[in-house]
Amino acid sequence: MMVAAATCEWRGELRHDVPMAEYNSWHAGGRARRFYQPADLDDLCAFLRGLDEDEPLLWLGLGSNLLVRDGGFPGTVIYTFGALTMLEWLNERTLRAGSGVTCSKVARSTAKAGLVGVEFLAGIPGTVGGALAMNAGAFGGETWRHVQAVETVDRAGRLHTRPPADYRIGYRTVTGPADEWFVAACLELEPGDAQAAHERIRQLLAHRNTTQPTQQYSCGSVFRNPPGDHAARLIEAAGLKGAAVGGARVSEKHANFIINTGTATAADLELLINRVQGRVEQAYGVRLEPEVRISGERPTL
Ligand SMILES: Cc1cc2nc3c(=O)[nH]c(=O)nc-3n(C[C@H](O)[C@H](O)[C@H](O)COP(=O)(O)OP(=O)(O)OC[C@H]3O[C@@H](n4cnc5c(N)ncnc54)[C@H](O)[C@@H]3O)c2cc1C
Numbered sequence: 001m002m003v004a005a006a007t008c009e010w011r012g013e014l015r016h017d018v019p020m021a022e023y024n025s026w027h028a029g030g031r032a033r034r035f036y037q038p039a040d041l042d043d044l045c046a047f048l049r050g051l052d053e054d055e056p057l058l059w060l061g062l063g064s065n066l067l068v069r070d071g072g073f074p075g076t077v078i079y080t081f082g083a084l085t086m087l088e089w090l091n092e093r094t095l096r097a098g099s100g101v102t103c104s105k106v107a108r109s110t111a112k113a114g115l116v117g118v119e120f121l122a123g124i125p126g127t128v129g130g131a132l133a134m135n136a137g138a139f140g141g142e143t144w145r146h147v148q149a150v151e152t153v154d155r156a157g158r159l160h161t162r163p164p165a166d167y168r169i170g171y172r173t174v175t176g177p178a179d180e181w182f183v184a185a186c187l188e189l190e191p192g193d194a195q196a197a198h199e200r201i202r203q204l205l206a207h208r209n210t211t212q213p214t215q216q217y218s219c220g221s222v223f224r225n226p227p228g229d230h231a232a233r234l235i236e237a238a239g240l241k242g243a244a245v246g247g248a249r250v251s252e253k254h255a256n257f258i259i260n261t262g263t264a265t266a267a268d269l270e271l272l273i274n275r276v277q278g279r280v281e282q283a284y285g286v287r288l289e290p291e292v293r294i295s296g297e298r299p300t301l
Contacts, residue, residue: 010047012038012083020073020296024063025125027217029266030072030296032058037079041098041183044084045157051076053155058295059181061099061127065134065219070266071297080129084183089113094148095187099129103136106187107201116192117146122201123208125220132182134291135174139204144169151184152177159183172224172291213253217260222273223288231288232256235276238283245272270294 018035021027038044051057056075060066084098087105093115097106107122120141124131131143132150144164152160160180167176208214223231235241235255243250247264250272251257258272273290281287 009050010038011043012036012047018077020063020068020077023060023077023079024066024068024219025217026067026219026260026264026269028260028264028269029068030070030299032068032073032075032077034076035079036076038083041084041086041153041159044078044183045153045159047157048153048155049157051155057155057181059129059133061130062102062125064124064126065130065292067219067266067269067292067294069270069294069296069298071299073296078181080183081127084129086184090186093189093191095189096184097128097187098184099127099132099182101128102126103128103131110187110189111194111197111201113189114192114194114197115189116197116200117141117190118143118187119197119200119204123205128185129182132185133174134172135169137172139207144174146187146189148186148188150182150186152180153183154180211254213251213257213259216251216257217262217264218251218257219292221256222258222276222290222292223256224291226286226288229286230256231280234280234284234286234288238276238279240276240279243272243275245269245275248272250276266294266296267298 015035018032020029020032036047038047058073058077060077060079062081080100082100084100086098087101088096090096103121103124103126107118110118120138124136136143147164150162152162167174225231232255240250241252241255246268247261248268249259249261251259277288
């Protein structure tokens with residue numbers, strides 16, 4: 001159901017009972033009670049100012065690392081993709097990108113400008129906001145290595161500019177001030193060669209297509225790599241390639257990917273994640289920690 005915004009202070013689009021399977025790369029999961037796509041940054045601030053202070057919030061970029069359980073999300077999803085799309089050069093080496101800009105657009109804009117360092121972002125199918133929240137990385141590159149500052153918004157709709165020192169940044173984890181979310185990042189890049197940067201992007205994408213099931217519904221790597229090892233190696237060694245629960249299946253091409261073969265529920269995916277975790281721990285004494293973020297409620301029976 002679409003709700004007209006005309007009588008409200010905000011101008012974006014608010015919908016109710018929205019199927020989150022349409023907004024994540026697993027194409028699975030429950031519904032969001034409310035779903036808001038702001039018109040722009042000012043509008044987002046106005047919307048947040050009008051919310052009840054205990055309204056549960058879930059921030060969504062492209063949903064390439066996010067699953068909402070089948071019972072749904074009992075609050076408001078804030079959808080930044082297609083909304084916070086600012087992209088501007090602050091000087092010849094610093095790019096300011098809104099949270100709703102895709103990682104691939106950042107990689108290509110940077111390469112085009114003859115700057116290097118974030119070519120790895122080209123193959124990450126998410127937004128700048130998601131990359132900041134996850135410290136997304138690949139092929140030796142990591143998002144936060146290039147962050148000069150981030151812009152955030154809090155529950156009261158106030159904007160903040162923060163240096164990286166305000167955050168604890170690790171491998172696929174970032175913790176910072178509570179109840180603040182990313183609205184933009186200022187990224188500092190190195191001077192380089194535009195043609196070489198485009199060629200590196202081409203090579204990295206080709207490598208992904210060879211090694212990952214990029215044509216199937218997944219969330220990328222399900223588990224973080226444990227120190228000194230690879231989650232995919234452990235999962236394969238435990239004989240779990242092809243293991244399935246309902247419509248969820250461990251990929252034959254890359255053991256750290258779980259595929260929705262078409263009919264997977266969030267429960268199937270979560271059960272398979274737990275089963276893989278349990279079997280690897282039993283066999284090798286290593287507890288794999290999921291990288292994918294799971295939110296929302298289990299269905300009531
Ligand atoms: C085929 C495939 C390949 C992948 N390869 C890689 C890879 O090589 N490296 C890698 O690191 N990841 C990879 N991923 C995972 C995923 O793309 C990244 O984690 C990406 O950064 C998620 O961005 P998103 O916009 O989709 O975030 P979402 O999935 O929408 O959200 C992820 C998390 O970030 C939070 N979030 C989103 N936006 C904001 C915001 N503005 N402020 C605060 N929190 C926010 C969400 O609440 C959630 O907790 C891959 C995924 C797929 C499907």
